[in-house]
Amino acid sequence: MASAEPWNATRAAGIVAExxxxxxxxxxxxxxxxETFGYVDAEAVPMIAEALNLSRAxxxxxxxxxxxxxxxxxxxxxHVKLCRAEACQAMGSDRLHGxxxxxxGCDWHGTSADGVxxxxxxxxxLCANAPAALVDDEPLARLSAESLDAALKEARA
Amino acid sequence: xxITVYVPQDAVALGLGAxxxxxxxFAGAERRGLDVRxxxxxxxxxxxxxxxVEVATSEGRIAxxxxxxxxxxxxxxxxxxxxxAHALRLGKPEEIPFLAKQHRLTFxxxxxxxxVSVEDYRAHGGYRGLEAALTxxxxxxxxxxxDSGLRGRGGAGFPAGIKWNTVMLAKSDQKYVVCNAxxxxxxxxxxxxxxxxxxxxxxxxxxxxxxxxxxxxxxxYCRSEYPQSFKTLRDAIANGVKAGVLGDxxxxxxxxxxxxxxxxAGAYICGEETSLLESLEGKRGxxxxxPPIPALKGFLGKPTLVNNVMTFTAVPYIMEHGAKAxxxxxxxxSLGTLPIQLAGNIKHGGLIEYAFxxxxxxxxxxxxxxxxSGRPVRAVQVGGPLGAYFPDELLDTPLxxxxxxxxxxxxxxxxxxxxxxxxxxxxQARFAFExxxxxxxxxxxxxxxxxxxxxETMDKVISGIRPEANLKLVEDLCEIMTDGSLCxxxxxxxxxxxxxxxxxxxxxxRAGDLPVAAE
Numbered sequence: 284m285a286s287a288e289p290w291n292a293t294r295a296a297g298i299v300a301e302x303x304x305x306x307x308x309x310x311x312x313x314x315x316x317x318e319t320f321g322y323v324d325a326e327a328v329p330m331i332a333e334a335l336n337l338s339r340a341x342x343x344x345x346x347x348x349x350x351x352x353x354x355x356x357x358x359x360x361x362h363v364k365l366c367r368a369e370a371c372q373a374m375g376s377d378r379l380h381g382x383x384x385x386x387x388g389c390d391w392h393g394t395s396a397d398g399v400x401x402x403x404x405x406x407x408x409l410c411a412n413a414p415a416a417l418v419d420d421e422p423l424a425r426l427s428a429e430s431l432d433a434a435l436k437e438a439r440a
Numbered sequence: 441x442x443i444t445v446y447v448p449q450d451a452v453a454l455g456l457g458a459x460x461x462x463x464x465x466f467a468g469a470e471r472r473g474l475d476v477r478x479x480x481x482x483x484x485x486x487x488x489x490x491x492x493v494e495v496a497t498s499e500g501r502i503a504x505x506x507x508x509x510x511x512x513x514x515x516x517x518x519x520x521x522x523x524x525a526h527a528l529r530l531g532k533p534e535e536i537p538f539l540a541k542q543h544r545l546t547f548x549x550x551x552x553x554x555x556v557s558v559e560d561y562r563a564h565g566g567y568r569g570l571e572a573a574l575t576x577x578x579x580x581x582x583x584x585x586x587d588s589g590l591r592g593r594g595g596a597g598f599p600a601g602i603k604w605n606t607v608m609l610a611k612s613d614q615k616y617v618v619c620n621a622x623x624x625x626x627x628x629x630x631x632x633x634x635x636x637x638x639x640x641x642x643x644x645x646x647x648x649x650x651x652x653x654x655x656x657x658x659x660x661y662c663r664s665e666y667p668q669s670f671k672t673l674r675d676a677i678a679n680g681v682k683a684g685v686l687g688d689x690x691x692x693x694x695x696x697x698x699x700x701x702x703x704x705a706g707a708y709i710c711g712e713e714t715s716l717l718e719s720l721e722g723k724r725g726x727x728x729x730x731p732p733i734p735a736l737k738g739f740l741g742k743p744t745l746v747n748n749v750m751t752f753t754a755v756p757y758i759m760e761h762g763a764k765a766x767x768x769x770x771x772x773x774s775l776g777t778l779p780i781q782l783a784g785n786i787k788h789g790g791l792i793e794y795a796f797x798x799x800x801x802x803x804x805x806x807x808x809x810x811x812x813s814g815r816p817v818r819a820v821q822v823g824g825p826l827g828a829y830f831p832d833e834l835l836d837t838p839l840x841x842x843x844x845x846x847x848x849x850x851x852x853x854x855x856x857x858x859x860x861x862x863x864x865x866x867x868q869a870r871f872a873f874e875x876x877x878x879x880x881x882x883x884x885x886x887x888x889x890x891x892x893x894x895x896e897t898m899d900k901v902i903s904g905i906r907p908e909a910n911l912k913l914v915e916d917l918c919e920i921m922t923d924g925s926l927c928x929x930x931x932x933x934x935x936x937x938x939x940x941x942x943x944x945x946x947x948x949x950r951a952g953d954l955p956v957a958a959e
């Protein structure tokens with residue numbers, strides 16, 4: 284996350300060229316761009332459309348349909364995804380999320396003053412060890428406000 | 441001689457500090473001059489004991505757990521590398537009752553082998569199913585799958601043999617095998633455990649399917665919420681190509697199968713097979729109308745076999761041991777084993793592979809050991825976010841497709857989420873609508889608009905505004921969603937809602953506070 288490069292059209296064109304021959308290349312390209320730049324810049328849309336012989340509307344539609352893709356540079360340096368699904372609810376996730384959000388001083392999809400963006404997610408497959416979260420891409424089971432703080436401290440180090 | 445220590449790197453174990461445990465073992469062993477080799481495995485599925493560390497001894501493997509990094513020095517001092525006594529010593533893992541009582545036909549290698557090693561997979565019986573398949577005609581393989589009684593494990597329960605037969609008979613220059621690994625249902629993690637613990641079982645199952653149907657290309661569509669599964673699959677596939685079990689001329693048979701893993705992008709709806717195919721083609725994950733069925737016109741318009749991870753992974757056993765051996769498990773028209781995932785407010789949660797027919801109560805009492813909070817069980821949701829909420833009176837229902845349907849529930853992907861008596865079922869019903877509103881693909885109006893109207897109407901019920909009239913409205917809405925939606929998202933959202941209203945009426949008739957986080 285912290286290693287995202289600034290947007291660079293030439294570099295992006297190279298990524299598109301590398302992946303465009305895959306069957307159904309749109310998602311792999313969008314993932315690769317976001318992995319590199321931290322988001323998918325608006326300039327990438329015509330670039331992908333051209334390479335894959337699609338309309339811009341089709342690429343835009345795809346980019347905006349999926350929860351994962353960002354169209355703006357990430358506001359935070361770190362990303363926390365908190366699971367809001369039923370198994371976590373059964374272990375008191377609603378109350379825990381309230382506590383976490385108030386500690387961070389932001390709401391869902393918001394970013395704390397120290398650069399942590401919080402997103403809701405529906406199931407991480409850690410349902411027997413709920414509540415669960417992902418910090419950047421690292422899983423956290425039996426989550427508490429304290430264990431989240433510790434994980435964020437580690438992520439920053 | 442070096443000592444082998446097994447530390448899982450399943451997402452649950454990682455989420456509980458398994459990497460730090462592995463590092464501590466390595467460092468502590470080095471300080472003591474012990475020659476320790478650490479093998480990273482998947483999980484055996486005894487998830488309350490994770491991270492569960494095992495050591496190879498002359499009497500077999502000995503398990504310790506749950507191990508925190510802080511326990512490691514004490515374990516080393518107690519001589520755990522020779523199986524020494526310690527408070528965390530669990531004995532032989534396969535003798536732990538939770539595991540010993542199960543019917544592990546599909547999951548027997550999980551937590552045992554190095555997931556990305558072809559050699560280890562073969563040393564534990566892997567690829568015998570494919571070898572058997574390669575000696576049969578395509579019709580013979582499909583007949584085995586049909587006779588085993590295997591039904592689609594993703595939730596719909598469609599007979600796998602019929603699907604396989606349709607794709608086999610379809611004429612085309614190119615066919616595909618696609619694995620639905622978009623395991624988005626809350627309370628389910630069997631696919632994840634398999635992909636992280638024994639991915640070659642899935643790869644072998646898909647390869648057998650390719651041989652049977654004449655497909656030469658395959659895709660695994662893995663959800664992005666499972667980064668560990670994606671990494672493991674990618675590494676396993678690369679190793680498989682190197683070892684000659686994937687790619688051109690698999691096992692010297694002259695047959696080709698090229699497999700790739702693709703990452704989803706956080707859309708629950710892509711677990712529906714037609715919307716998964718759209719997504720795989722690079723489009724928005726919008727549900728397609730059927731017919732044409734994917735078996736005839738699937739990925740890029742070509743005949744495509746789409747099955748769930750659990751369906752494919754049942755196949756190597758069936759091919760190795762025969763359809764009859766598999767069909768001896770189960771009841772009625774639900775044959776074989778079901779990977780049950782026990783989760784939520786439960787003391788001993790985890791993966792339970794068991795013959796169809798075990799009751800929900802048996803799973804909770806005999807395996808789960810009661811709630812984690814120690815409070816009584818009040819509601820149990822079976823089959824994911826589109827499954828019914830059952831009260832105590834229905835817990836003697838056997839896990840069987842027909843028996844669950846008869847009680848207005850579903851087996852789904854085999855997830856069981858337990859709630860204690862602090863649960864507010866009106867909130868759960870509201871959540872079912874909210875989830876549908878967030879995840880609906882938008883194609884069908886009853887699902888797209890109905891879910892939002894459902895949230896609003898439930899809010900009125902919760903705050904005591906004409907509850908009887910509004911509940912009637914919810915009921916009408918549910919009927920329209922069921923009848924007017926193409927897929928299970930809109931079609932089954934009414935199931936958790938109506939089951940909550942029917943089975944827990946008292947929760948819908950007391951005015952409470954307005955919901956706090958209305959998204």
